[in-house]
Amino acid sequence: MSRTEPPIRCQDLAVGYDGEPILTDLSFTVESGSTLALVGRSGCGKTTLLKTLAGALTPLEGDAAVLDTELPETPPPGTMGYVPQSLGLVGHETVLMNVLHGRLSDLGWMDSLLGRFSGDAKIDACEAIEQVGLGGYERTRVKELSGGQRRRVAIARAFVQEPRVLLADEMLSELDDETARSIVDCLAALQRETDMAVVIVEHNLEIAREIADAVLRLGSGGIEERMTPAGTPTPDSTLAGDRTDP
Ligand SMILES: Nc1ncnc2c1ncn2[C@@H]1O[C@H](COP(=O)(O)OP(=O)(O)OP(=O)(O)O)[C@@H](O)[C@H]1O
Ligand SMILES: [Mg+2]
Structure with missing residues (x-):
């Protein structure tokens, strides 16, 4: 992968099953060391998008690459x-x-x-x-x-x-608060060590805001809202790429 390319990049991506789109016009990138959280109501397509990024589903439209490998090929x-x-x-x-x-x-x-x-x-x-x-x-x-x-x-x-890229679908569900906290701490430590890019599906918006550098709310067939951790909407398609470490 060239040094300038983000590990995850999607441009006008459409995902779904049997040619029928569930989500369309998905454009975003995730940089090394950054975390993007996907939130949205049950059935809106979070898992479908993650499976597509994992190479388990073929994109219906658009361009998307993980570690410079065009989907649905896997890195x-x-x-x-x-x-x-x-x-x-x-x-x-x-x-x-x-x-x-x-x-x-x-x-x-x-x-x-x-x-x-x-x-x-x-x-x-x-x-x-x-x-x-x-x-x-x-x-x-x-x-x-x-x-x-x-x-x-x-x-x-x-x-x-x-x-180098971690895709995690509801990783924290079924876990009590204390266990979830320790998993989040492990994830943060690993991410500091390895600079991996993370996409996490998370039902709980508060947790999503806490652990992610950017949050995408999915719904109505696409991206409904882009949020920074503070919860403010952002017009930029590059969501999880601008973190400056303290
Ligand atoms: N294998 C499949 N074939 C056809 N449609 C599917 C398939 N899997 C899921 N769907 C449909 O795609 C839509 C999105 O499902 P998906 O699993 O991505 O939702 P989700 O946002 O992850 O929901 P949840 O929060 O409940 O996990 C749903 O309407 C679902 O019925
Ligand atoms: Mg799901």
């Missing part, structure tokens, strides 16, 4: 982390093995087939599990966990990847 393995709303965990496997899936891109095909991860990957995975407050659950099967615990496994799986 090199390991560079983009995705926490889907549906989590995408393997229930009969352990917490540790699910988190290690975040490091599959480190392995050759034979090792990945056999799940042969390095000692370093296992140490990193255990650290990520500890960070999300699941220390002691490494050998527990995911199907035996609560909804919030499962969500934290999916977060650890994305964190252990140390991706």
Whole structure:
């Protein structure tokens, strides 16, 4: 990626299913080290947009690229982390093995087939599990966990990847305030360390404003409002790109 291109850029993007648009005219960018929050009523298309950015859906119109890779192609393995709303965990496997899936891109095909991860990957995975407050659950099967615990496994799986772009769909739902706060702190620390660009879908506008550099309210088939964290509307299509670190 050229140094000047933001890791996420969309121009007049339309997203939807089977040729039918759910959201149109989406133009925005997200710079390295910045966070964009997507808010809006249930069913407005937040997940559809995130899935499109993740390369799981083909854009219906417009131009969009993640890490300089035009959608629906996906950037090199390991560079983009995705926490889907549906989590995408393997229930009969352990917490540790699910988190290690975040490091599959480190392995050759034979090792990945056999799940042969390095000692370093296992140490990193255990650290990520500890960070999300699941220390002691490494050998527990995911199907035996609560909804919030499962969500934290999916977060650890994305964190252990140390991706350059993180797409997180309702990452904090099902979590109590204290646990959600600790996850937000982990995310901020990782973002400081790695300068990753983050797009987060968040139902709670207050939380969205707190953790994001810019907020897009989606609805009525497009972007209804662009907000800065203070809640003031902005006319600029470049939303999450102007943060100046203190
Ligand atoms: N696979 C699909 N095929 C066709 N339509 C779909 C599909 N998945 C979702 N939709 C429709 O697309 C619209 C947007 O759904 P989406 O999941 O993006 O909403 P959302 O904003 O993420 O909602 P929520 O906050 O409830 O998660 C909805 O009307 C939904 O019915
Ligand atoms: Mg959704």
